[in-house]
Amino acid sequence: MKINVLNQVLEVKKGDTLEEIAKQAKITDAVVATVDGRLRELTYKLEKDNSNVEFLNLSNTDAVRVYEASLRYLFAMATYNLYPEIKLRFNYSISRSILAVFEGYENVPEEKLENIINEVNRLVSLDLEIKRVKTTKDKAIEIYEKLNLKDKIDILKYREENNVNLYQTADYMNYMYSYMVPKTGHLKKFKAFNYHPGFIIQFPRTEFQGNIPPFVDAPTFGKALRNVAKWGKIIGGNTIDNINRYTETRDSQVDFVNLCETKLNNQLSELGKRIEENKEDIRLIAVAGPSSSGKTTFTNRLRIELLSLGIRPVMISMDDYYFRKEDAPKDKDGKPDLEHVEALDIELFNKDMLSLIQGNAVTLPKFNFHTGKREAGKTIKVDKNSPILIEGIHALNDRLTSLIPKHQKFRIYISPQTQLHIDNHNPISITDLRLLRRAVRDQKYRNSPVTSTMDMWPSVRRGEFKWIYPYQEEADFVFNSELTYEISVLKQFAMPHLLAIPAEDRHYITANRLVKFLKYFREIDPELVPNNSILKEFIGGSPFHD
Structure with a gap:
């Protein structure tokens, strides 16, 4: 053959x-x-x-996903072999790594972690087979009961199919909602070390050419993730099963939606107070975050929040400072790289912002996207009660505002941060949540098929790693735009398009990965989403969307 x-x-x-x-x-x-x-x-x-x-x-994204899921499987197995009474939970964490915690423990004892790492290395050296087996739901429940994995049993009740896939190594069985490597010997590349309240597991990353990146601590971002963990306790857990319980009646749906929206409102209120306390100094407010974080709605709502405090922000679009496409830096394929910081007129932007802050009148540029050229825009002047509000991919990059003293700038990083899980061993990727948001929005506002969104997603991700993530720790405030109920709403918009992608399509791999966890969510009525919600930016009906 x-x-x-x-x-x-x-x-x-x-x-x-x-x-x-x-x-x-x-x-x-x-x-x-x-x-x-x-x-x-x-x-x-x-x-x-x-x-x-x-x-x-490991230079391929899909391969890294398989490797990472297999590594979680291996650490879960090692922990069970040594400490079967311990419930291990995996969370996605800072520095593109996994944070593993022991439920009920304030931290992971150093001796236990050392034993687990040694057991992982032993299993790798044995090169044991990781074999996929098919069984029934009833049999899978028996297996999970024996392994003390109640959270996996809870999710099975939402599975329509009676057949269940599991992976087996020796007497151990588990399922990670992913393909797996064939043998434990493939999993030699990892690092693990103590990191309160658990331990970090690092794995190879595509953007580092299949190598493990240096661990970069991020205290500001880490604080935001700790708040996410507190939120999980407030809503009684953050697994699909717990979320689905809120969907059982319309009244509980209403309560859940408003509970999540209130969390965002409280953040906005806290942010407004922070800015008000320093309003004498703050002259420029910069907002940045990765794609589909809800920046448009957030920036408009922040403007209204500040107006309610007697602060009159002036919104200025960074897009108006683009050079002509032909003058932009070129990417590796020789095409204009419009996400590059030098695609913007940095010198002019700096000059205009400083001049406005000094109280001078400035004629702003206006970029004409039809002609691809800048034109003269409106002339404005701002007073000391009117901070400038900018939003864009490079807003936190000091190169754009190098002429403005640091104490006069307030930088906000916005992104959906979630510790949502299918079960304890399977956290849902924040990136997948943003991809879902983007796919639904592109379909709604641009009539663009989900496959087109997937086509450009790798390029979007490369831009984020280059121009956004390196500056996130510079933020004065991290705004978490996640709404825990949102997947229960997004599902009904996304699923028909994901299921329509044929098996032979190259995007079927991504679509199937999303469907694997989406199908377990029960739906929440989109009519319950408030008019000014960040979610409206993606499903339609936002008063802030053109």
């Missing part, structure tokens, strides 16, 4: 696994593979002649 690998034809036996084929092709770093565009585990047996096979290593 002939197949295509690395642009060459390879002769293989029918029924060979992808792992066997990788060895034959002398590929030693494969984590997972695609067969005719469909993601497959290395245990997959090839039966079709002339298949196109691409082996993916």
Whole structure:
């Protein structure tokens, strides 16, 4: 049987696994593979002649996801082997890592962590098989009861299918809502160390070419994540099962929606007070955050919050300071890189902001997106009670406001931060939440298919890593724009489009990953979403959206 690998034809036996084929092709770093565009585990047996096979290593995003899920599986197994009474919980954390905690423990004892790391290394050295097995829901419940995994039993009641996939290594079984590496020996790359209130697990990252990035502590961002954990206690947990309990009656839905919206209102109130306390000094308020964080709605609501405190902010669009497209820096493909900071007229922006703060009249530019050129805009003057409010990808980058003294700037980082889980071992990615928001918004406002959103998402992510995340710790305030009820609303907008993506489409991999957790959420009526909610920016009906 002939197949295509690395642009060459390879002769293989029918029924060979992808792992066997990788060895034959002398590929030693494969984590997972695609067969005719469909993601497959290395245990997959090839039966079709002339298949196109691409082996993916840790420079690939899908491979890293498989590796990270497999690593969680391995740490859960090691913890169970040594301490079966301990409930281990994984959270996504700072510095692109996993924070593992012991439920009921204020911290993880150093000795226990050292033993777990040693057990992980032992399991890696044994190169044990991680085998996928199919069973029934009833049998899976029996297995989870034996392993003291009640949270996994709770989620199974929302599963419509009777068949359940599990992964087994020796006598241990678990499921991580992901494909897995074939053997424990593949999981040599990781770092683990104590970090209150648990321990950090670092893994290879795509943006670091498959290497483990340096750990960069982020106390400001870490504080925001601790507040997320407190919020989980307030609502009685942050698993899908706990959220679904709020959907059982309309009254409970109303309470849940308003509870979540009040959390955001309280943050806005706190932020407004912080700015009011320093209003004599603050002349410029800068807002930045990754895609689909709700920046448009937030900035408008912040403006209204400040107006209620007698502060009259003036909103200025950074987009008006773009150079012509042909004058922008070029990306690696030679195309204009419009996300680059130097695609903006930094010198003019600095000059105009300083001049306004000094009380001078300034004629602002206005970028004409039809002609691709800047034109003269309105002339404005601001007084000392009117701070300038800017929002954009580079708003926290000091290069744009280097002429303005630090004490006159107040920087806000906005992003949805969640510790939402399918179960204790399976946190839901914040990035996936933002992708869902973006896909629903693009469909609603641009009539753009979800596959188009997925097409440009890698480019968006590259821009975030380069231009946003390095500056998040510079923020004076981290605003968490997550609404815990939102996936229960977004589901009904996103699911029809995700399910319509055919299996042969290259975006099926991403769509299937999203569907895997979305299907467990019960729906909340979109009519219950308040008019000024950040969620309206994505599902439609926002008074702040053009």
